[in-house]
Amino acid sequence: MQLRFLGKESTPTNSPTLYATDQDSYVIQGWIILDLGVLARNDVQDDETLIEIPASLMKYLERDGLIGDIERIAEPIVDRTPNGNYVLRGRRVTDPDTIRQMNIPGYETCVHVTKSAVAALLTTG
Numbered sequence: 001m002q003l004r005f006l007g008k009e010s011t012p013t014n015s016p017t018l019y020a021t022d023q024d025s026y027v028i029q030g031w032i033i034l035d036l037g038v039l040a041r042n043d044v045q046d047d048e049t050l051i052e053i054p055a056s057l058m059k060y061l062e063r064d065g066l067i068g069d070i071e072r073i074a075e076p077i078v079d080r081t082p083n084g085n086y087v088l089r090g091r092r093v094t095d096p097d098t099i100r101q102m103n104i105p106g107y108e109t110c111v112h113v114t115k116s117a118v119a120a121l122l123t124t125g
Contacts, residue, residue: 003098003101017057027112064115
């Protein structure tokens with residue numbers, strides 16, 4: 001899978017990143033969920049995982065032609081944290097060639113979600 005960088009919400013210790021793929025989908029890099037309450041509320045399949053990202057990361061969808069605002073919580077977004085971050089569920093990215101295209105610290109991971117699922121979240125105003 002080839003990745004195209006769309007944007008990053010970065011500080012010296014964080015690097016949530018949004019990538020478009022050559023498979024009409026996105027790879028989204030975010031923080032590993034350790035909160036047991038969040039994990040208990042979400043039924044995650046064996047090939048899936050949860051990540052947390054700042055809501056502002058989604059503004060970079062415009063660079064891939066998706067315009068609009070996220071106004072509801074629905075798959076792949078499964079929760080919103082008290083500080084406004086999104087919790088996303090998606091297929092765990094395990095392909096070594098894909099992972100080599102990213103810089104992922106040990107406290108982060110990434111998920112693969114379809115473009116159509118993300119587009120369904122957007123409302124234009």
